[in-house]
Amino acid sequence: MIYLDTAASYSILPEVKVTLSDAFNTLYANSASSHLLGGQVSNEINKVREQLADQIGAYPSEIIFTSGATESNNIAFKSLLLGDEIPKDKKHIVTTQIEHKCVFAICDYLTSVGYEVTYVKPNKDGIIEAASIADAIRPDTALVSVMHVNNELGTINPISDIGKACFEAGVLFHSDAAQSFQKIDIDVDDLNVDVMSFSAHKIGGPKGIGAIYIRDLRKKHLMPVIHGAGQEEAIRGGTVAAPLIIGFGKAIETFPSYYERFKINNFKSYFLKHLKLNEIEYQLNGSELALESCISLTLPKTNTDVLVRDNEYELCLAQGSACSSKEIEPSHVLTAIGLDRELADHTFRISFSLDVTIENVDYLVAQIYKATY
Ligand SMILES: *Cc1c(COP(=O)(O)O)cnc(C)c1O
Numbered sequence: 001m002i003y004l005d006t007a008a009s010y011s012i013l014p015e016v017k018v019t020l021s022d023a024f025n026t027l028y029a030n031s032a033s034s035h036l037l038g039g040q041v042s043n044e045i046n047k048v049r050e051q052l053a054d055q056i057g058a059y060p061s062e063i064i065f066t067s068g069a070t071e072s073n074n075i076a077f078k079s080l081l082l083g084d085e086i087p088k089d090k091k092h093i094v095t096t097q098i099e100h101k102c103v104f105a106i107c108d109y110l111t112s113v114g115y116e117v118t119y120v121k122p123n124k125d126g127i128i129e130a131a132s133i134a135d136a137i138r139p140d141t142a143l144v145s146v147m148h149v150n151n152e153l154g155t156i157n158p159i160s161d162i163g164k165a166c167f168e169a170g171v172l173f174h175s176d177a178a179q180s181f182q183k184i185d186i187d188v189d190d191l192n193v194d195v196m197s198f199s200a201h202k203i204g205g206p207k208g209i210g211a212i213y214i215r216d217l218r219k220k221h222l223m224p225v226i227h228g229a230g231q232e233e234a235i236r237g238g239t240v241a242a243p244l245i246i247g248f249g250k251a252i253e254t255f256p257s258y259y260e261r262f263k264i265n266n267f268k269s270y271f272l273k274h275l276k277l278n279e280i281e282y283q284l285n286g287s288e289l290a291l292e293s294c295i296s297l298t299l300p301k302t303n304t305d306v307l308v309r310d311n312e313y314e315l316c317l318a319q320g321s322a323c324s325s326k327e328i329e330p331s332h333v334l335t336a337i338g339l340d341r342e343l344a345d346h347t348f349r350i351s352f353s354l355d356v357t358i359e360n361v362d363y364l365v366a367q368i369y370k371a372t373y
Contacts, residue, residue, distance in 0.1 A: 002314060004316055007154070013250070013251060013254055016251050023247065027243060048246060051252055051253070062213055064217070065211050065241070072211065077110060078223065085221050089140065091142065094144040095119060095146065098333045098337075100147065120133055121336060127287050128146050128157045130162045131165075143174060147178075148179065154295065159175050175197075181198050198210050203251045209244035266292075271350075274362070280299065296334075302372040304371070315364065331347075
């Protein structure tokens, strides 16, 4: 089986697997307990908090562990807006047409309780331009949220410029960094972000763990996303998932070197070159400014049903986006960049794993060729 769906989830890195197993075996105490073992667990958690903070130029006190980027995005919107942080007459949100689906679900909820949302359109390359965000900001805007890297196109948004526009307008700025973290450099000050979401399983860590960065967290008045016994600055109750956090820490430490080694191979350009050599017509969606690991490809002359059916047991490919592929509707991202239904149906997201080989890519090209001619 050739796995080409790492934008949906990476497999667990070998080092992370060992770390997880050790942590489950030895660090089983509750980090809130006052005895020796509780203290050790608490220490290990805080080491990862420091490690994550270091990676993004933040303070450990500005990091909360969550169950993943979905929960972090929920905190970014709901805990900020429904707490006492933002004046209650500010009920306008600016986000984009290409966010992860969870952002739309959160915004639908907020709309039902009186918020108004502007969904900014990307340019034809799938990039959210800072000027479009600046234009959408109003005096009553409470929050701007723009993802760092798009999960269907791999495109990288100009977060620093967008953050600057938000700063100048005095509006809080959140960015979902689930796809970018440890693949491109992040410094929360350089990027001018106030709030940022992370997920472990997008970098070879375990599923069910992630984090949120909130600038000056301890000075903010936020609504808990889970009311509990005071854990994680009383914003996210529940016994802290120590083994998962420790596994997340190992992924933060080890993923970048794997990713650097992967990038050296230039699989994306190899793949596209071989499509050309085989005279397979294709259209690359999104901008040149994109992750090396992610390709959104439209194959207008290829029988995509045949490609999928013939390779049911050989290829793990995402049609559109993993989250929307089982539905009848075409992907909202492809629609936002102007693809019609027909083209969207001929579109795949290919996201390479860290151990993909030239042979794997050759196989993919050969199968596309077979479904085209
Ligand atoms: C995967 C992903 C999410 C969801 O992350 P979970 O940790 O699975 O909740 C959110 N946003 C983006 C951009 C993603 O790629």
